Amino acid sequence: MNNVNSRLRRARKTRAKIAELKVTRLSVHRSNGHIYAQIIAETGDKVLASASTVEVEVRKDIKNGGNVAAAAVIGKRIAEKAKAAGITSVAFDRSGYKYHGRIKALADAARENGLSF
Template sequence: MENSLFKKSEKKVRRALRVRKVLRGSSLKPRLSVVKTNKHIYVQLIDDSIGKTLASVSTIAKSSKAAGLVKKNQGVAKALGVQIAEIGKSLQVDRVVFDRGPFKYHGIIAMVADGAREGGLQF
């Protein structure tokens, strides 16, 4: 008999793989990956062709803490989206592929996407 927590984490991995098997980021159009945990939000620009993270922001980064973005809520999520868009512009990235992972496009995930769009990223 399997543990219910194991089943839950296994389903989460399957959902993420189902989303990611369709998405591929490149140097011209990197993948914008959003991960949320119980306490923090992580946002990354990833180039899958070379397997490298181009830029990242999170609620645990020193720059975010200095700006007061330490709590996990929708306002902070939108600010992180704007920050990653500014970093993307400095890297000459204007188009991305949005990777929501195993999470629904709702709440914090949607606010990160809205913030990135406001910052100038297209997807």
């Protein structure tokens, strides 16, 4: 089993538990160059808010989309968009990634800006 399959296996277990709880989830995906965050409805079929380092407004502020500072910007941005959509509480879906570095920076920034999980 390679690293990608191991990560996807971990992600599947987390998503199954979140689906069982029927709560809104904050899903995170990272690549070498960018980080993406989405708030997904309880049913899992609708994206309520999203933010990523690919967005034009974000690209103006950051130089590199694949670092901890960029992840913190995305965490703040997704929390603001969630508040605007009336969402205050979510389940954090780290997609099988370790809670470290960029994932932790995004989560901490989202919490600091009013999102609870």
